[in-house]
Amino acid sequence: MPEANNPTESTNQKNEQNLAMKIHNTEISEPGYTKVKIRVGNLPSGNEINIFAHVFHSGKPGKTGLILAGIHGDEINGVEMLRRSIDMKLYEGLISGTVIVIPLLNIFGFINFSREVPDGKDINRSFPGNSNGSLAARVARKFTKTILPLVDFGIDFHTGGESRFNYPQVRFSPNDDRAKLLAEAFNAPFTIAKTKLPRTLRKTAFDLGKPVIVFEGGESKRLDGFAMEIGIKGIRNVLIHEKILDGTPEQVSKSVNILRSDWLRAPEAGLFVWSKRSGVFIQKGDLLGEINDVYGAKSTLVKATSEGYIIAHNNAPVVNAGDALFHIGYEI
Numbered sequence: 001m002p003e004a005n006n007p008t009e010s011t012n013q014k015n016e017q018n019l020a021m022k023i024h025n026t027e028i029s030e031p032g033y034t035k036v037k038i039r040v041g042n043l044p045s046g047n048e049i050n051i052f053a054h055v056f057h058s059g060k061p062g063k064t065g066l067i068l069a070g071i072h073g074d075e076i077n078g079v080e081m082l083r084r085s086i087d088m089k090l091y092e093g094l095i096s097g098t099v100i101v102i103p104l105l106n107i108f109g110f111i112n113f114s115r116e117v118p119d120g121k122d123i124n125r126s127f128p129g130n131s132n133g134s135l136a137a138r139v140a141r142k143f144t145k146t147i148l149p150l151v152d153f154g155i156d157f158h159t160g161g162e163s164r165f166n167y168p169q170v171r172f173s174p175n176d177d178r179a180k181l182l183a184e185a186f187n188a189p190f191t192i193a194k195t196k197l198p199r200t201l202r203k204t205a206f207d208l209g210k211p212v213i214v215f216e217g218g219e220s221k222r223l224d225g226f227a228m229e230i231g232i233k234g235i236r237n238v239l240i241h242e243k244i245l246d247g248t249p250e251q252v253s254k255s256v257n258i259l260r261s262d263w264l265r266a267p268e269a270g271l272f273v274w275s276k277r278s279g280v281f282i283q284k285g286d287l288l289g290e291i292n293d294v295y296g297a298k299s300t301l302v303k304a305t306s307e308g309y310i311i312a313h314n315n316a317p318v319v320n321a322g323d324a325l326f327h328i329g330y331e332i
Contacts, residue, residue: 031059031094038146040107040139049108053147054086054101062097063242066147066154066212067235069102071124071201073109073116077218078157081228085235097244100151105143108135113221115161125197127204144204153182154212155238156201157231160219163316164324167278168217168230169258173202179211185241186213186234187251189279190311190329192258213238219315256309258329265322266291268300272319276310276326283307288326291319304328 038051067085069078082103085091091099104110108117116122121136129141160166169190172183183191194214196203205212215234217227233252239245266272274289276282286304293299302325312327319325 032057033092038142040142041135043111051102051105051107051142054091054103056091056094056099056101058094058096058098058244060096062095062244063152064098064100064150065239065242065244066151067099067101067157068105068154068201069157070104070106070110071156072122072158072220073106073112073114074162074220075115075157075159076110076221077159077224077227078215078231079103079110080223081157081231084228085232088232090232090236093246094239094244095246097242099239099244100147102147106139108139115220124201125199127199127201128207140201143201148205148208148210151210153178153210153238153242154205155182155186155235156212156214158214158216159222159224159227160216160312162220164312164314164327165219165224165278166216166227166312166327167310168215168227169311170234171214171216172211173206176206176211179206179213182211182238182241183213184255185238185249186215187237187249187253187255188215188217188230188234189253189255190258190309191255192261192311192329216312256329257331258309258311259331261308261311261327261329263324264288264302264305264326264328266319266325267302267321268298269320270294270298270300271317272314272325273317274302274313274315274325276313278310278313278327281307281309282328302326306330 034055036053041049069082117135119135121134123136126136126140128144130137131141170183170186170188171192171194172179173196174193202212218224237249270291276288282304289302291300308328308330311329314325
């Protein structure tokens, strides 16, 4: 069937056009809300898979901000955070511009409790994407072509990977002054200068002149109230900074600026019990935890090799030699 006569494709194209019109149509003079459905594919069963973009418009000229979560399907803390931000009506009463909120990008991974899509590819290592490539590349391409051209800045919400808890932190590209200002406005406990990785959303957005910061808080497959509280306050702070919302920024804490970091890894395999967790300052020689032999024959102490801040820790009870245990951040 020719593409022009395909009802599904025609509806999808119309939805994408509506999204662009809702944001950029200068005739819009009233505040409003629209939920736009963007088709990204189908399950093997034939069920359609869609991304839902929640568009909040002030009715006045201004910047367009992107608030995104769920690029990794198992990082549900960000998904719930954005759901709560909508439920608490954070985006109502905008004084200028537009906010696009996408609580869940990786529908495929979310359904399968997986970081990746079913073909094993990571969407956040597949940008700017390829409409004829892997499933991850197709989702990334759809996002790059449909969403990114419409926004002026973005916040991308993540958690730690499997069994790793990230203390609430915001990351920005060291050579992106606009992203640095957004990160400072967010005011997370840790503000981290982090080099852009190839084929990520942050790198692709930077290449398009769109500053994007990344919030990391909590652990995959778990909800964490503290991280969500920090994240929601951070969204509000950034929107106030960008003059999209009115109000006074809330100082969550005195943010610590981290300029570099590395992982302290397990010297032995065994049962791991930590005694220091994320968020604390440590001195060289401090006891951080221990790794015990399963038969009780041996215990290996894990000590700090330098002073710094624990910005993430591993909650796995069983570790192998070389596994990452503590992510240590340094101010200098």
